Amino acid sequence: ALRVLGVAFRPMDAVPETCNSDVVEQKLTFVGLMGMIDPPRQEVKDAIKIAQGAGLKSVMVTGDYKDTAEAVAKEIGLLTARGKVFTGAELDAMSQEALTEVIEDVEVCCRVSPQHKSKIVEAFKAKGHVVAMTGDGVNDAPALKRANIGVAMGITGTDVTKETADMVLTDDNYASIVSAVEEGRIIYSNIRKFVYFLLVCNVGEILIVFFSMLFGMPVPFRPIMLLWLNLVTDGAPALALGLEKGEPDIMKRPPRPTKEPVINREMAAGLITIPIVDTVAMLLVFSIGLSRYPDSLGTAQSMAFVTLCMSELLRAYTARSEHYSIFSIGVFSNRWMNWAVLCSMFLVLITIYVPFLRPFFGTSFLGLTDWVRMIPFMLMAPVAAELVKIYLRKTAKHLAPALS
Structure with missing residues (x-):
């Protein structure tokens, strides 16, 4: 992958009066060849x-000669055995439709x-790909x-290219694109987790209230309880999901x-x-509360x-x-989640155990016996969530061969 210059x-x-190639470049004595290389950065190969593991196809588009481009592409692991190499002259000779037919196999231009x-x-x-194109010169702007x-390249790129581009690489490094x-x-995965968590919470709350009314039961939650639930209990952990690794x-x-x-x-x-x-668990624990405290709706609601x-x-x-068990990623590995859950638990418990707050929330004191009865129902939804993950992992394993 050397760029070679001849020296004579x-x-x-x-000094002749007219300095042009016809006058100066005559009767030269050949000295030798000089090979120069601009080695790829160490991190590019990785x-x-x-x-490639992420399903991203990289194509080298360069002004170098074919032999140089092939050598560099092989060195960094970009050019495979079935990959095609096209020169500019070959691209000129091809129609847009002909290039589209073979573009999937092109790895170097x-x-x-x-x-x-x-x-x-x-x-x-034309093949349905999402395309990212790099460039640094003014003439690259149309392609970008x-x-x-x-x-655009942040160091070597022109102002025109930077203004045209959607993203500017401050270090002109391909590895930064992958990062x-x-x-x-x-970020997209965390947005999904955020949306998923809140949707499940809210759908569950709607179903609990709906079926309790359908079955002729008292309403399990006061309005202020639902407000406290959404603002405090759901909000902080959902924000912590946005900071997940x-x-x-x-x-x-x-x-x-x-x-x-x-x-x-x-x-x-x-x-x-x-x-x-969630609905089954809450209606069951609410029924237990109603049967245990028939004269205290507030205690059952609590x-x-x-x-x-x-x-x-x-x-x-x-x-x-969305797929891994909580035990495989580390239960307490997200410190923001730990703080969010602890703060939310504290804010829930004060509505039960701080006497002057009970009238505002319509809650009642809960003893140790009540907690023993409630704990199994607290675990039902988290266990169901982990079982759904197991199902999704097994489904993904069955779908993987078909997709490949």
């Missing part, structure tokens, strides 16, 4: 492996001009504009379909199962209120991963 000289008594970049972008987009994500993809996946296989999953909704099939399975389990709060706080830990 010619002694002259004086970044390409990570990108060499001796290209900025106009070829636009042609390559359109070919990949046509790509789904235009990436950005990983961070984007983590990436799951171990976040860069080993294929890209999600561009038209896939946030609430997909996997999330729907949990949205159906967990609220139903049992249902505390049980639901504690159940959702425990389930917040299971919501930290």
Whole structure:
């Protein structure tokens, strides 16, 4: 992958009046060849492996000669045995439709001009790919504009390119693009966890109130209880989910379909199962409270209120991963979740055990016997959430061979 320059000289008594190649480059004495190399950065090879594992296809588009481009691509692990290499002249000879037909196998394009970049972008987009194109020159701006994500070089890039691009690499490093993809996946995953957790909580609360009225039971929660539940118990753990670290296989999953909704099939399975389990658990504990304290509706409501709060706080830990067991990622590895749950538990307990707050919330004191009866029902929804994960993991294993 050396760039080679030939070196020659010619002694002259004086500088000629006309300095052009026809006059100066005559009767030269050949000295030798000079090989120069611009080695790839050390982290690029690892970044390409990570990108390939994440289902991201990297294509080298360069102005170098074919031999140089092939050598560099092989060195960094980009060019495979079945990968195709096209030169700019070959791209000129191909129609847009012909390039689109073979673009899936193209891994290196060499001796290209900025106009070829636009042609390559359109070919990949025609195949339904989300395309990111890098560039640094003024002439690269059209290709960056046509790509789904235009990436400009922050150090060597021109102002025109930076203004056209969607993203600017401050270090001009390919590995930074892969890191950005990983961070984007983590953010999207945390948004899903946030939405999933709150949806399950709210759907469960709606079903509990609906079925209690359907069965002719008193309402299990006072309005202020539901308000406290949503503002305090649900809010803080949901925010902590947004600070969750990436799951171990976040860069080993294929890209999600561009038209896939946030609430997909996997999330729907949990949205159906967990609220139903929550509803059964809360109505049972509420019934126990009504039978144990027939003359105190407030105590039965307090049992249902505390049980639901504690159940959702425990389930917040299971919501930290959509597929992995809470024990495999570490129960207390998210310190923000730990603080959120502790604060929320404290705010729930003061409504029960601080006497002057009870009239505001309509709660009653709960003894040790009440807690013993409530604990099994607190665990039902978190256990159901973990069982849903087991089902999803088994389903994913069955689907993986078919998808590959």
